[in-house]
Structure formats: C-alpha cells, structure tokens
Amino acid sequence: MKLEIISPEAVLLQAEVKSVAVPGVNGEFQMLDNHAPIVSILQEGLVKIDGNISFSDASKKLFNKSADGRWTLFINSGTLEMNNNKVIILAD
Incomplete structure (x- = not known):
C-alpha cells in the first residue's frame, strides 16, 4: 500500500509499505x-511503519528504526485517511 506523511512544512515520506500503526485517539x-476505508484523528505518539523505505536526506533525521525493525516517527497530533490502498497522514 502507499503511504504519504505530510507536515505543514513538507512532505516527509512517500513510500510503498507493508503496514502502518498509528496512535488513534481511541488507541x-x-x-x-x-x-x-477509514478517517481518524491521531493523538501524540509514534507512527510505526513496516517496509523497505528510502528517505530523502531532509526527512531521514525525523525517523528512527526501532528494535523490531520498524521505522517510527513521533507526532503531536494529526489526521489520517485510508482509501483505495493509500494512507495519507497529515501530521503536526
């Protein structure tokens, strides 16, 4: 599936991924x-991404690789839409 993570300043990631875990307001x-298809509000926490991802030099510093091999990104809040096998995260 395709994943896009967008902040107010820039597009942080556009990649083909296996899975995405997000901090929804209900867990x-x-x-x-x-x-x-789903639309959800996100709260402060980690976005966890499983996949072989290539980052731009500008955004790579925002992502960390966890012990289980997934990439993580800390967000303060955001909105998520999943539709037609594409996830778009608007993150603060």
Whole structure:
C-alpha cells in the first residue's frame, strides 16, 4: 500500500509499505494492505511503519528504526485517511 506523511512544512515520506500503526485517539491501530476505508484523528505518539523505505536526506533525521525493525516517527497530533490502498497522514 502507499503511504504519504505530510507536515505543514513538507512532505516527509512517500513510500510503498507493508503496514502502518498509528496512535488513534481511541488507541493504537494498524492498517495492512487493502484495509477498509477509514478517517481518524491521531493523538501524540509514534507512527510505526513496516517496509523497505528510502528517505530523502531532509526527512531521514525525523525517523528512527526501532528494535523490531520498524521505522517510527513521533507526532503531536494529526489526521489520517485510508482509501483505495493509500494512507495519507497529515501530521503536526
């Protein structure tokens, strides 16, 4: 599935990924390929991404690799939309 993470300043990531876990306001949830359409508000926490990702030099410093091999990005809040196998995260 495709993942885009966009901040007010820049597009942080555009990549093909296996899964994305996000900090929803009602708890963390994960999306896999062909997940049902969803719109959700996100709270402070980690976005966890599983996939072989290439980062731009500008955005790589924002992401960390966790012990389980997933990439993580800390966000303060945001909005997520999943539709047609594409996840868009508008993150603060």
